[in-house]
Amino acid sequence: MPNKHERSVLVQMETPNLIPERDLGQIPVLEAKHLGIDFGGLTAVDDFNIAMGKTEISGLIGPNGAGKTTIFNLLTNVYKPTRGTILVDGYDTAGMSMVQVNKMGIARTFQNIRLFDKMSVVDNILVGFGNQMGTSLATDLLRLPAHWRREREFRDRAMDLLGIFDMQRFANTEAGNLPYGAQRRLEILRALATEPKVLLLDEPAAGMNPNETEELMENIQKIRDEFQIAILLIEHDMGLVMGICEVVGVLDYGRIIAKGTPDQIQNDPQVIEAYLGKQEVI
Amino acid sequence: MANEKSTNVAGARPEGATATRARRTLSTPARYVINTILVVAFLVIGDLMVSGGAISRYQGFVLQQVGIYIIMAVSLNIATGYLGQLPLGHAGFMSIGGYSCAIFIIRVSEAIGVTSQDFINGTPVCGLLFVVGVVFGGLCAALSGLVIGIPALRLKGDYLAIITLGFAEIIRVVMLNIDTVVGFELTGGAKGLIGIPPYTSFLNVFAVVAISLFLIHTMMKSRHGRAILAIRDNEIAAEATGVNTTYYKTFAFVVSAFFAGVAGALYAGCIGVMAPARFGFMKSIEILVMVVLGGMGSMLGSVVSATVLTILPEALRAFADYRMIAYAVVLILTMIFRPQGLMGRYDFSLGNVIEHLMNGELPWARKKADKEADANA
Amino acid sequence: MTFLTQVLNGLQLGSIYALVALGYTMVYGIILLLNFAHGDIIMVGAYISWVAMASLGLHPAIAVVLSIGGCALLGVLIDKVAYAPLRNAPRLSILITAIGVSYFLENGAQLVFGADAKVVPAFVDAPNIVVGDAHVSVIAVITIVVTAVSTAVLTFLVQRTKLGRAMRAVSEDMGAARLMGINVNTTISFTFAVGSALAGIGAILYSMAYAQATPTMGIMLGTKAFVAAVLGGIGSIPGAVIGGLLVGFAEVLVSAIGLSVWKDAVVFALLIIVLIVRPTGILGRTMNEKV
Numbered sequence: 001m002p003n004k005h006e007r008s009v010l011v012q013m014e015t016p017n018l019i020p021e022r023d024l025g026q027i028p029v030l031e032a033k034h035l036g037i038d039f040g041g042l043t044a045v046d047d048f049n050i051a052m053g054k055t056e057i058s059g060l061i062g063p064n065g066a067g068k069t070t071i072f073n074l075l076t077n078v079y080k081p082t083r084g085t086i087l088v089d090g091y092d093t094a095g096m097s098m099v100q101v102n103k104m105g106i107a108r109t110f111q112n113i114r115l116f117d118k119m120s121v122v123d124n125i126l127v128g129f130g131n132q133m134g135t136s137l138a139t140d141l142l143r144l145p146a147h148w149r150r151e152r153e154f155r156d157r158a159m160d161l162l163g164i165f166d167m168q169r170f171a172n173t174e175a176g177n178l179p180y181g182a183q184r185r186l187e188i189l190r191a192l193a194t195e196p197k198v199l200l201l202d203e204p205a206a207g208m209n210p211n212e213t214e215e216l217m218e219n220i221q222k223i224r225d226e227f228q229i230a231i232l233l234i235e236h237d238m239g240l241v242m243g244i245c246e247v248v249g250v251l252d253y254g255r256i257i258a259k260g261t262p263d264q265i266q267n268d269p270q271v272i273e274a275y276l277g278k279q280e281v282i
Numbered sequence: 283m284a285n286e287k288s289t290n291v292a293g294a295r296p297e298g299a300t301a302t303r304a305r306r307t308l309s310t311p312a313r314y315v316i317n318t319i320l321v322v323a324f325l326v327i328g329d330l331m332v333s334g335g336a337i338s339r340y341q342g343f344v345l346q347q348v349g350i351y352i353i354m355a356v357s358l359n360i361a362t363g364y365l366g367q368l369p370l371g372h373a374g375f376m377s378i379g380g381y382s383c384a385i386f387i388i389r390v391s392e393a394i395g396v397t398s399q400d401f402i403n404g405t406p407v408c409g410l411l412f413v414v415g416v417v418f419g420g421l422c423a424a425l426s427g428l429v430i431g432i433p434a435l436r437l438k439g440d441y442l443a444i445i446t447l448g449f450a451e452i453i454r455v456v457m458l459n460i461d462t463v464v465g466f467e468l469t470g471g472a473k474g475l476i477g478i479p480p481y482t483s484f485l486n487v488f489a490v491v492a493i494s495l496f497l498i499h500t501m502m503k504s505r506h507g508r509a510i511l512a513i514r515d516n517e518i519a520a521e522a523t524g525v526n527t528t529y530y531k532t533f534a535f536v537v538s539a540f541f542a543g544v545a546g547a548l549y550a551g552c553i554g555v556m557a558p559a560r561f562g563f564m565k566s567i568e569i570l571v572m573v574v575l576g577g578m579g580s581m582l583g584s585v586v587s588a589t590v591l592t593i594l595p596e597a598l599r600a601f602a603d604y605r606m607i608a609y610a611v612v613l614i615l616t617m618i619f620r621p622q623g624l625m626g627r628y629d630f631s632l633g634n635v636i637e638h639l640m641n642g643e644l645p646w647a648r649k650k651a652d653k654e655a656d657a658n659a
Numbered sequence: 660m661t662f663l664t665q666v667l668n669g670l671q672l673g674s675i676y677a678l679v680a681l682g683y684t685m686v687y688g689i690i691l692l693l694n695f696a697h698g699d700i701i702m703v704g705a706y707i708s709w710v711a712m713a714s715l716g717l718h719p720a721i722a723v724v725l726s727i728g729g730c731a732l733l734g735v736l737i738d739k740v741a742y743a744p745l746r747n748a749p750r751l752s753i754l755i756t757a758i759g760v761s762y763f764l765e766n767g768a769q770l771v772f773g774a775d776a777k778v779v780p781a782f783v784d785a786p787n788i789v790v791g792d793a794h795v796s797v798i799a800v801i802t803i804v805v806t807a808v809s810t811a812v813l814t815f816l817v818q819r820t821k822l823g824r825a826m827r828a829v830s831e832d833m834g835a836a837r838l839m840g841i842n843v844n845t846t847i848s849f850t851f852a853v854g855s856a857l858a859g860i861g862a863i864l865y866s867m868a869y870a871q872a873t874p875t876m877g878i879m880l881g882t883k884a885f886v887a888a889v890l891g892g893i894g895s896i897p898g899a900v901i902g903g904l905l906v907g908f909a910e911v912l913v914s915a916i917g918l919s920v921w922k923d924a925v926v927f928a929l930l931i932i933v934l935i936v937r938p939t940g941i942l943g944r945t946m947n948e949k950v
Contacts, residue, residue: 118514126508137506436934440693451923570758603770607763
């Protein structure tokens with residue numbers, strides 16, 4: 001296990017209004033301090049700070065190319081940060097592999113969907129369950145009773161997960177053949193199967209129609225309530241962001257230019273000028 | 283990190299998943315019993331036909347080779363079809379398995395005074411020697427697979443192809459020249475390793491084939507196999523989903539090498555001579571053709587095309603000159619017109635077939651039902 | 660054998676590898692394909708020379724032109740027939756096709772010419788020059804000079820001409836290049852033509868040095884040249900030259916200390932070591948997958 005750095009407790013003073021009251025007094029489940037990365041000479045992200053409560057839903061918005069996905073890649077150790085630290089539940093994740101970060105409790109989806117296209121829907125989720133199944137190679141090769149027990153148990157759990165989005169009937173469909181929206185939803189379920197503490201959703205509503213988006217909003221809240229996890233999402237759909245996020249950060253040119261509740265963000269002149277003003281989203 | 287919270291999440295159990303309609307199913311034990319009976323029947327009947335003379339010595343020899351190439355193709359399929367990599371040194375692992383098993387059996391039988399005739403008669407000691415020798419051959423190949431896999435798998439596609447090709451060449455050169463280094467006769471150099479006892483038979487070759495197919499099948503239909511397939515489909519997503527990609531890539535590669543070594547061990551006993559020249563680049567390509575033609579990722583495809591491509595050239599000796607060029611054309615045409623191979627990723631399950639028959643679902647009827655299901659979806 | 664002779668041998672062999680490696684690098688740079696058939700194009704070039712001089716009794720100069728032209732044409736043809744239909748297919752499919760083409764050429768040659776080696780007549784009548792106690796092979800000098808000139812011409816072509824710019828653009832981003840009005844298919848054909856013409860030159864230099872053609876001569880030559888291209892950093896012209904010379908010198912060195920039977924193993928061991936230490940090769944640049 002990595003060194004336990006600072007077990008700083010969230011306090012109301014530092015970041016008023018930003019942490020939901022129910023999460024106060026606990027260690028932040030995800031914390032980034034002065035995070036930054038340079039590509040060549042170009043600074044893609046600079047001085048990014050976040051502290052998330054255990055059951056918080058936050059949003060990250062900003063124009064294309066502002067560095068939102070780069071932040072996800074930093075938080076999941078796809079990229080190595082040039083500056084700053086990331087703490088998951090108080091543990092520094094520096095130098096960890098993507099797998100270790102996932103085991104620490106961070107799961108994610110991808111902007112350009114990355115499913116296991118040629119595997120069935122249920123198998124996609126079972127891959128996520130892989131580490132929890134924990135059956136030994138011998139058990140699986142020789143088909144010992146433990147193999148069947150674990151397979152059945154996790155297959156049932158996978159079906160339960162599919163139930164969240166009403167997708168049981170697709171269980172044996174090849175993931176690559178799913179409709180677009182269902183692919184996005186499956187990615188969320190696959191991430192959930194790894195039992196994360198923080199779920200990072202990269203444009204979960206992209207390509208969905210208003211009805212689907214409405215449903216997705218409900219389901220994101222449902223997931224948070226049932227699993228008691230924190231969710232950080234990147235989204236261009238302002239209805240979704242303003243509707244379910246408790247905290248919203250606005251990113252422009254790799255820097256957070258504003259942070260606050262949806263109300264504060266919508267009325268922040270800097271945001272309106274830098275972002276909303278240009279795009280006429282709301 | 284056992285976490286019990288998820289057992290009761292997400293509300294109700296899905297209704298549609300398990301019981302759309304009352305369907306007759308075949309229980310798992312029943313499936314296993316049926317398959318075991320069929321395999322045993324195949325082995326016994328085959329063995330009786332060989333000993334009774336219904337299968338000639340020559341035909342028996344060809345059949346053993348069919349078995350050997352089935353293992354070769356299925357094992358390469360692990361790395362190519364399941365893991366999605368293209369190693370071009372599969373013959374190298376075969377040669378390591380063959381040499382190590384043959385040398386082991388030659389040396390040990392000399393030491394304990396077992397003769398070739400004992401192997402033909404099939405004494406218990408010989409049976410034990412066979413099992414230990416074949417496993418030893420597989421392990422030696424697996425070890426070399428580990429040595430080359432660790433650096434090779436850090437690289438992608440073409441680099442992996444060339445590094446494995448290079449490794450197989452290194453193995454060939456080592457087998458050719460190792461005797462001068464160690465100072466005594468180990469591999470026999472260019473003239474080859476001779477005096478290998480005939481330790482294979484129809485029965486033990488196909489018993490090994492059955493065990494290999496079973497183990498590869500159970501591996502793929504488990505969390506380990508799913509991890510391997512996930513890496514093939516999307517390596518970055520696999521890693522983000524908690525699949526230790528380095529471990530599983532190496533693992534798949536080593537398993538692939540292990541079974542190639544097992545096939546090599548059988549090959550040495552079947553042919554009776556080992557020579558480095560037999561395990562060049564061409565041999566690796568021949569096996570690749572089997573996998574590609576059968577359908578990358580389909581075990582049945584590998585089995586069928588290995589069988590056909592082993593028997594066909596024997597049956598059509600007159601066309602031997604054109605065989606290689608035909609392989610080349612088949613390879614190119616398959617890639618252009620049917621890249622998924624003859625079988626695609628279809629995997630045969632006798633249990634499923636029986637289940638469909640029990641429900642009166644015939645293949646053509648099933649297709650119609652599928653179409654309706656698609657239309658509804 | 661003196662030191663000078665050995666150095667010349669290394670330079671000569673390295674130059675041939677470098678020329679062949681340039682072909683690999685160019686094709687890889689533009690369509691990210693390890694063109695397995697590249698080594699076999701050299702083999703075909705050597706057979707063309709043999710047919711032209713030994714069977715038809717043509718002048719060596721004509722044989723040279725025919726070999727280079729024939730190789731260039733063959734390269735373009737292979738691309739059009741086998742690779743072009745698979746431009747959007749998975750990498751694995753194209754790679755397997757390339758192996759198929761290589762296999763086809765080898766076995767085709769064996770069918771037409773037989774498995775035995777054909778002796779390619781001498782292109783030039785060149786006795787060795789004796790400098791002090793060293794024998795300097797004129798052929799070695801020719802090989803080195805031809806390679807140097809070819810590399811210079813290729814560098815000029817890629818860096819300074821309109822076609823070269825198009826090639827670099829296609830290799831950066833095929834889609835964007837197409838949008839900018841570059842004819843991608845022509846550019847790829849041109850790349851194959853140039854790379855294969857270099858293989859033709861390599862075939863002649865190889866035949867000068869070893870005077871024989873066999874159906875399987877391309878495998879080892881091609882594979883080692885690919886090793887050279889990877890060592891130097893694939894996609895880089897100076898890298899290919901450095902890699903070629905490195906492989907050439909390594910082989911000559913191993914042979915010089917009396918371990919010539921191990922020379923292939925040493926070259927591949929060198930490759931494995933370099934790829935472990937520096938996977939992008941000596942002058943290569945890293946390419947990251949976009950997440």
